[in-house]
Amino acid sequence: xxxxxxxxxxxxxxxxxxxxxxxxxxxxxxxxxxxxxxxxxxxxxxxxxxxxxxxxxxxxxxxxxxxxxxxxxxxxxxxxxxxxxxxxxxxxxxxxxxxxxxxxxxxxxxxxxxxxxxxxxxxxxxxxxxxxxxxxxxxxxxxxxxxxxxxxxxxxxxxxxxxxxxxxxxxxxxxxxxxxxxxxxxxxxxxxxxxxxxxxxxxxxxxxxxxxxxxxxxxxxxxxxxxxxxxxxxxxxxxxxxxxxxxxxxxxxxxxxxxxxxxxxxxxxxxxxxxxxxxxxxxxxxxxxxxxxxxxxxxxxxxxxxxxxxxxxxxxxxxxxxxxxxxxxxxxxxxxx
Ligand SMILES: Nc1ncnc2c1ncn2[C@@H]1O[C@H](COP(=O)(O)OP(=O)(O)OP(=O)(O)O)[C@@H](O)[C@H]1O
Ligand SMILES: [Mg+2]
Numbered sequence: 310x311x312x313x314x315x316x317x318x319x320x321x322x323x324x325x326x327x328x329x330x331x332x333x334x335x336x337x338x339x340x341x342x343x344x345x346x347x348x349x350x351x352x353x354x355x356x357x358x359x360x361x362x363x364x365x366x367x368x369x370x371x372x373x374x375x376x377x378x379x380x381x382x383x384x385x386x387x388x389x390x391x392x393x394x395x396x397x398x399x400x401x402x403x404x405x406x407x408x409x410x411x412x413x414x415x416x417x418x419x420x421x422x423x424x425x426x427x428x429x430x431x432x433x434x435x436x437x438x439x440x441x442x443x444x445x446x447x448x449x450x451x452x453x454x455x456x457x458x459x460x461x462x463x464x465x466x467x468x469x470x471x472x473x474x475x476x477x478x479x480x481x482x483x484x485x486x487x488x489x490x491x492x493x494x495x496x497x498x499x500x501x502x503x504x505x506x507x508x509x510x511x512x513x514x515x516x517x518x519x520x521x522x523x524x525x526x527x528x529x530x531x532x533x534x535x536x537x538x539x540x541x542x543x544x545x546x547x548x549x550x551x552x553x554x555x556x557x558x559x560x561x562x563x564x565x566x567x568x569x570x571x572x573x574x575x576x577x578x579x580x581x582x583x584x585x586x587x588x589x590x591x592x593x594x595x596x597x598x599x600x601x602x603x604x605x606x607x608x609x610x611x612x613x614x615x616x617x618x619x620x621x622x623x624x625x626x627x628x629x630x631x632x633x634x635x636x637x638x639x640x641x642x643x644x645x646x
Contacts, residue, residue: 312337312464312495313358318367320353320519327353328364328519335497335512340490342510342527343499344612346627350519351499352392355468358497359389371464385413388462390453392469392499398442402433402452405441406459413460420459427455430485447478454482458489465489467498471505483509503612503624515616517627522619531610534618535581538610539565539588542576542603543595555600562591576603579617581610 313335320328327350335341345351356362357369360380369376376383396405403424410420428437431451436444441452454470470486471479486509490496500506506513507527514524523530541559545551556578559565565580565587582588588605595602616624 310337311335312339312372313497314368314370315354315358316368316370318354318357318369319365320350320357320362321365326519328357328367331367331516331519331521333514333521333524335495338493338495339512340486340510341495341497342506342513343497343516344501344503344506344513344616344624345499345516346501346624349516349627351501351516352468353519354516355389355466355497355499359387359466360384361389385460386462386464388457388460388465390457390465390467390470392472394449394453394456396441396444396449396452398440400441401439402437402441402444402448402455403428405452406455409456410459415460423459423461424455427458431455432481447474450474450478451482454485462494464495464497467496469499469501471500471502479505501624501628507612513612515612515619517616517620523615527612530612530615534610534614535583537582537585537607538614539580539582539605539607541578541580541591541605543578544576544601544603546576546578551600554598555595558594558598559591562587562594565591579614581614581618582607 311334313333315331315333318328318331319326331350331354333354343351343354353362357364358371358376360376360383363377371383372386374382400408406424406427407420410424415423428434431454433448433451433455436448437452441449444452450470454467457465457467465486467486471482474482483505486496486498498506498509511526512524513527513530514521516522525533543552543555545555559578559580565582585607588607592602592605613624616627620627622630
């Protein structure tokens with residue numbers, strides 16, 4: 310049964326189209342990972358789900374209820390951990406948790422017991438009674454998570470919960486999330502860490518420029534590509550016409566599928582093989598035609614390959630593009646001053 314259904318969501322901020330007919334179904338009880346590069350629309354999607362933002366058009370059903378019409382009901386069911394949370398710096402972590410519990414009208418005794426539980430579980434003893442203004446990024450993230458969990462929501466929505474955290478804090482958060490999922494909480498988490506989504510989620514979607522470009526379980530998505538990923542580096546790729554010939558050869562050889570040119574690296578092409586016979590005949594044919602092979606290596610397909618297959622670039626390249634665009638815009642603004 311699906312807990313969340315998003316249908317044809319559209320959202321623009323001025324001229325920026327953040328979501329383009331985004332459609333997504335999240336099953337009850339799943340651990341759902343939303344993977345996408347910077348600016349792909351993850352936070353916008355999650356904010357709409359939490360009724361903090363209205364879409365321009367489209368439908369949002371949560372637990373069979375129209376979230377756009379009944380935002381109050383929906384908020385009671387959801388625990389939301391935003392990407393950036395503004396804390397009242399004067400209050401201590403414990404006071405902030407107490408305040409949050411009161412906002413949800415929790416009984417005092419239940420609230421305090423729950424807070425003690427979470428302090429324990431997230432290892433917050435040594436600093437929770439300090440003013441939150443002095444907290445590190447990792448401490449803030451743990452406090453945010455505790456805040457989202459206080460009212461024991463059946464749906465937990467987390468926007469990049471471990472972004473920028475050290476390995477220890479990340480693994481504390483991961484194990485708590487696994488435990489909650491084991492107890493029946495549906496979890497929807499956004500991330501741009503491939504390994505986070507791969508490790509935790511049983512279902513996932515990749516979004517890019519406000520669209521879902523692939524969905525399924527991480528292993529299904531990788532399996533669809535073929536048994537192994539191959540990276541071929543050939544001298545002739547530096548020449549457009551010769552490089553094209555190599556690509557044609559790859560397409561002709563049986564047993565190789567989905568060739569994707571990785572534009573970021575001049576000499577490389579990535580593709581996926583169903584069996585290794587295809588590889589030896591590729592090597593033979595390339596050599597016969599006089600192409601110089603620098604390297605031909607195999608590895609298991611990763612989620613980055615799924616992304617590469619769908620978009621023609623790696624997730625890391627997509628992030629670099631966003632950073633570069635931001636820098637260019639900044640430079641242009643400075644030049645105009
Ligand atoms: N308040 C806003 N005003 C203007 N543009 C916005 C606003 N919020 C988001 N955007 C733009 O909408 C697009 C989607 O942004 P969103 O924050 O949903 O992406 P994201 O996938 O969460 O990115 P990140 O990984 O960087 O958090 C981006 O182009 C972003 O610049
Ligand atoms: Mg975001």
